Amino acid sequence: MNDPLFGMLAALDLDDTGAPAGKDIFTGPSQWMPHGRVYGGQVLAQSLVAAVRTVPEDRIVHSLHGYFLRPGDVQLPITFTVDRIHDGRSFSTRRSQAYQSGLPILSMIASFQTVDEGLDHQVDVDGNVPPPESLPTDEEVLDGHDHVIARYWAKGRPFDMRHVQEPIYLEPDRDSSPQQAIWLRATGDLPDDPNLHRAALAYASDYPILESVLRRHSLAWATPGLKVASLDHAMWFHRFARVDEWLLYVQESPSATGGRGLSHGRFYTREGVLVASVAQEGMIRVPSPR
Numbered sequence: 001m002n003d004p005l006f007g008m009l010a011a012l013d014l015d016d017t018g019a020p021a022g023k024d025i026f027t028g029p030s031q032w033m034p035h036g037r038v039y040g041g042q043v044l045a046q047s048l049v050a051a052v053r054t055v056p057e058d059r060i061v062h063s064l065h066g067y068f069l070r071p072g073d074v075q076l077p078i079t080f081t082v083d084r085i086h087d088g089r090s091f092s093t094r095r096s097q098a099y100q101s102g103l104p105i106l107s108m109i110a111s112f113q114t115v116d117e118g119l120d121h122q123v124d125v126d127g128n129v130p131p132p133e134s135l136p137t138d139e140e141v142l143d144g145h146d147h148v149i150a151r152y153w154a155k156g157r158p159f160d161m162r163h164v165q166e167p168i169y170l171e172p173d174r175d176s177s178p179q180q181a182i183w184l185r186a187t188g189d190l191p192d193d194p195n196l197h198r199a200a201l202a203y204a205s206d207y208p209i210l211e212s213v214l215r216r217h218s219l220a221w222a223t224p225g226l227k228v229a230s231l232d233h234a235m236w237f238h239r240f241a242r243v244d245e246w247l248l249y250v251q252e253s254p255s256a257t258g259g260r261g262l263s264h265g266r267f268y269t270r271e272g273v274l275v276a277s278v279a280q281e282g283m284i285r286v287p288s289p290r
Helices: 004-013 040-052 148-155 194-205 210-218
Strands: 025-028 059-068 078-087 089-101 103-114 160-164 178-186 228-239 249-257 260-269 274-285
Touching: 004 040, 004 194, 025 040, 040 059, 040 078, 040 089, 040 103, 040 194, 059 194, 089 249, 178 210, 194 228, 194 249, 194 260, 194 274, 210 249, 210 260, 210 274
Parallel strands: none
Antiparallel strands: 025 078, 059 103, 059 228, 078 089, 089 103, 160 178, 178 249, 228 274, 249 260, 260 274
């Protein structure tokens, strides 16, 4: 928590020195989390880094689809294996699996493509969004709250996150709106490696994606007895952007049923360029009223 950005970069710097010859095996650390479970965005980004290490440099990730299989333990390192499923003329496909104590905690397939020309359009961001400089930081929102989780939200993450709507950390959204928007950027400068920026974007994408479900049902993260867990995560990378510059993360929830909630998200640059799209379904269990 002393230097969250350094911690993220260290977690994404995977090690393959102990891998047997001819095997794509990597290891990485688990970052501390107040509830003792590995943050899903961390293991998702690490799995992407592992896959990137096995493709030619001219092939860029354009999509990933991951399933969270078990909660990870922050006390244990993570082992990543990569299967080289396919290498075609333009596309490569990789399967990354993350393990702790011999059991899989995440399974992901990612697709990579050479740079190519083609049709080009995007959905523009809706409405007038206030600039990030006009919005309070999480540290300002949570000032005076000394709970360990509140301290983590305020100072323990490697991204400066500023909600356009009122944050729902402690209090619910009384409007029951299934939409929200958040400005975010890394808390410091990142190296120029484009793959690192894409992995960091995947890392950040998991933080607030299910908040639109909670907003729709007037729930806050601090709701007693609330249990939320990511089930799967899909991401499509459209255009490159640096994550140490402001990005607008627009989210909405089209459906919730059966103890699961679905959220969609889109990342835009400050200039309105659509960078990436996200979809996630999560388990959301609400305590029954007495």
